[in-house]
Amino acid sequence: MKHDLNFDDQRTITGTVKWFDPGKGFGFVVADAGGPDILLHANVLRNFGQNSVTDGARIDIAVQSTERGKQAVQILSIAPPEESSSQPLSDVDEIDDDILAAAPLEAARVKWFDKVKGFGFANVFGRREDVFVHIEVLRRSGLADLQPGEALAIRVVDGKRGRMATEVSAWETAVSE
Incomplete structure (x- = not known):
């Protein structure tokens, strides 16, 4: 069995979830520092204790280089999107x-x-x-x-x-x- 992970190249990246599709089992992260998209596999997300992550969420991940590009190997933190373009929830608008x-x-x-x-x-x-x-x-x-x-x-x-x-x-x- 061939392993294409380069453990010497692991580093921490901060970025934004570009998209994640639980049905497909993967998505991509865009690093704040730029560069190619980083693969985020569903197994890495599940290891963090989540089955999904919303587009635009802020994320800190450990990343490794593979023959096919960069991929997340561990999630360190996830924060909701910084800006929400959505409507407020009327049911709780009046609650302090x-x-x-x-x-x-x-x-x-x-x-x-x-x-x-x-x-x-x-x-x-x-x-x-x-x-x-x-x-x-x-x-x-x-x-x-x-x-x-x-x-x-x-x-x-x-x-x-x-x-x-x-x-x-x-x-x-x-x-x-």
């Missing part, structure tokens, strides 16, 4: 920012999520009611999609139409903070 920030992170599992519809639901451990998860909350949290059964840490508030997530984190990321 301090209340939103004070909501505790709660363990949850994804019940279902439909990226095309732009929403889904999660269940908080120990509670019966569903928690609404809007795709804009995912984008603001640096995620692009959720899979049924995926473990999460979420901040939940009572919105105009019931309980809703205001922040979503991959479980592994939340427990390390």
Whole structure:
């Protein structure tokens, strides 16, 4: 078996996610310093504890050179996109920012999520009611999609139409903070 990774050439890069497609299992990162796009494979993302990452997210990665170009071998951090061109969420517009920030992170599992519809639901451990998860909350949290059964840490508030997530984190990321 031939390994084409050059371990002497590993370095840390800061950049922006150009795009990532969970269905294809890969995407690309553009380094702040320029140069060719860097391959981001789904396995590297899963090792970080996420199944997706939103386009435009800021990312710190360890990169190695291969015969086919540069590829990420480890994710060090992911931050949501710096600018959001999206609409505000009317359900939480009237809730004080301090209340939103004070909501505790709660363990949850994804019940279902439909990226095309732009929403889904999660269940908080120990509670019966569903928690609404809007795709804009995912984008603001640096995620692009959720899979049924995926473990999460979420901040939940009572919105105009019931309980809703205001922040979503991959479980592994939340427990390390």
